[in-house]
Amino acid sequence: MRQATRAAVAHALLLATICGAAASASAQTQDTGVAPVPQGASLLNPAISVIGWFQGEAGDQNSEEGTAAFEFREVEVGLQANVDPYSRADFFVAVTPDGVDIEEATLTLFSLPAGFMAKLGKFRSNFGKFNRTHPPETPFADRPLAAERFLGEEGLAPTGVSASWLAPLPFYLSLDAEVTTTPEAHGHDDEEEAEAEMPTAFEPYRGKDLLYLGRVSTFVDLSEAMNVTVGGTYADGANGSAQTDSLGPVEALRAQLVGADVTFRWKDPARAIYRSLLAQVEWMERSAETLGGPDEKRQGAFAWVDFQFARRWHVGARYDWSDALGGLEQDAATGALGFVTFTPSEFSLVSLQGRRQELEDGSSETRWFLKTTFNIGPHGQHPF
Numbered sequence: 001m002r003q004a005t006r007a008a009v010a011h012a013l014l015l016a017t018i019c020g021a022a023a024s025a026s027a028q029t030q031d032t033g034v035a036p037v038p039q040g041a042s043l044l045n046p047a048i049s050v051i052g053w054f055q056g057e058a059g060d061q062n063s064e065e066g067t068a069a070f071e072f073r074e075v076e077v078g079l080q081a082n083v084d085p086y087s088r089a090d091f092f093v094a095v096t097p098d099g100v101d102i103e104e105a106t107l108t109l110f111s112l113p114a115g116f117m118a119k120l121g122k123f124r125s126n127f128g129k130f131n132r133t134h135p136p137e138t139p140f141a142d143r144p145l146a147a148e149r150f151l152g153e154e155g156l157a158p159t160g161v162s163a164s165w166l167a168p169l170p171f172y173l174s175l176d177a178e179v180t181t182t183p184e185a186h187g188h189d190d191e192e193e194a195e196a197e198m199p200t201a202f203e204p205y206r207g208k209d210l211l212y213l214g215r216v217s218t219f220v221d222l223s224e225a226m227n228v229t230v231g232g233t234y235a236d237g238a239n240g241s242a243q244t245d246s247l248g249p250v251e252a253l254r255a256q257l258v259g260a261d262v263t264f265r266w267k268d269p270a271r272a273i274y275r276s277l278l279a280q281v282e283w284m285e286r287s288a289e290t291l292g293g294p295d296e297k298r299q300g301a302f303a304w305v306d307f308q309f310a311r312r313w314h315v316g317a318r319y320d321w322s323d324a325l326g327g328l329e330q331d332a333a334t335g336a337l338g339f340v341t342f343t344p345s346e347f348s349l350v351s352l353q354g355r356r357q358e359l360e361d362g363s364s365e366t367r368w369f370l371k372t373t374f375n376i377g378p379h380g381q382h383p384f
Contacts, residue, residue, distance in 0.1 A: 049377030146300025203240030331360035
C-alpha cells in the first residue's frame with residue numbers, strides 16, 4: 001500500500017515538473033514570438049552583415065557612356081567568424097550591376113611566434129590609409145583622383161600573403177609586408193574596352209609577376225582629445241611591359257610606388273557624440289622603367305577633412321591632384337568635392353555631395369551625388 005502511495009506521489013511530481021516546464025516554454029514563446037533557442041547554438045554561425053549602397057547622380061559628364069541617374073551601386077555581404085582559438089576567417093562579397101566580385105576572403109592567424117600576425121587570401125592592400133576602406137564605407141560617392149589612377153577604380157586588392165609585427169617599444173610602431181600577385185586593373189574580357197581605360201601603377205605582364213609591399217606606421221596621442229597616425233609605404237611590381245629581343249620577352253619592366261600619409265583625429269571628450277574632426281592627407285609617386293629611356297615619374301595627392309558639428313550631421317571637403325599615367329605628357333587633373341552628411345544612426349547615412357574637376361584636356365566637369373548607405377549586422381570597424 002505504501003509502495004503504491006509513493007509511486008502515485010512520484011508520478012504526480014513528474015507530471016507537475018513536465019507541466020511546469022511546458023508552461024514556462026509556452027510563456028517564453030508567447031513573450032518573444034519565437035521558440036526558445038538553446039544557448040550556444042550561435043557559436044556555430046558566423047556574424048553576418050549586409051551593406052546597401054544606393055546612389056543618384058546628376059550634372060555634366062564627359063564620358064560618352066555615362067552612368068544612370070539612379071543606381072544601386074553595390075550590396076556588400078560580410079561573413080566573419082573565428083575558425084578556432086588561433087585564427088579568424090573574413091569574407092566580403094560585393095554584388096554590383098556588373099556582377100559578383102570577391103572583395104576580400106582572408107584567413108588571419110593571430111598566435112604566431114615573436115608577436116607576428118599573418119593573413120592570407122585576397123585582401124585590400126595596406127597601401128596608405130584610404131585603400132583599406134571598402135568603397136561603400138568611405139565618406140565619398142567617388143574615389144580620389146590619385147587613388148583611382150594609381151591603385152585602380154576599386155582600389156588595390158590583390159591575392160597573396162601578408163605579415164605584420166608590432167615592435168616591442170614604448171611607443172606604437174607597426175611593420176607590415178605583403179607578397180601578392182599583381183592584380184589586373186581592368187578585369188575586362190573585352191580587350192578594346194580594357195585598352196581604352198587608364199592604366200594603373202602596376203599591371204602584370206605575365207601571371208607569375210609578383211607585387212612586393214612594405215609599410216611602416218606609428219600612432220601618437222597628442223592629448224586626451226587628439227591623436228595622429230603617420231605612415232610610409234613602398235611597393236614594387238610589374239608595369240605591364242617587357243624588354244624583348246628577337247626571341248621574345250627577356251625581362252618584365254618594373255614600377256615602384258612610394259606613398260606617405262598623415263591622419264589627424266580630434267574628439268572632444270566632454271561632447272564626444274556631438275563634436276569630432278578627422279583630417280587625412282595622402283601623397284604617392286610612381287617611377288616606372290621604360291624601353292630605352294629614362295624612368296617615367298608621376299605624382300598624385302589628395303587631402304580631405306570631415307567635421308562633425310552636431311550629433312547626426314557632418315560637413316567635409318576634399319582636394320584632388322594627380323598626374324595622368326600611361327602617356328608622355330605631364331598633364332594633370334585637379335578637383336574638389338564638398339559634402340553634407342546626415343547619419344540617423346551608425347547603421348545608415350544620407351550624403352549630398354558636389355564635385356568639380358579640371359581635366360587634362362582643359363575641359364571641366366561638375367557632378368552632384370546623393371549617396372545613401374544602410375547596413376544590418378555587426379560589420380566590423382575599419383582600422384584607424
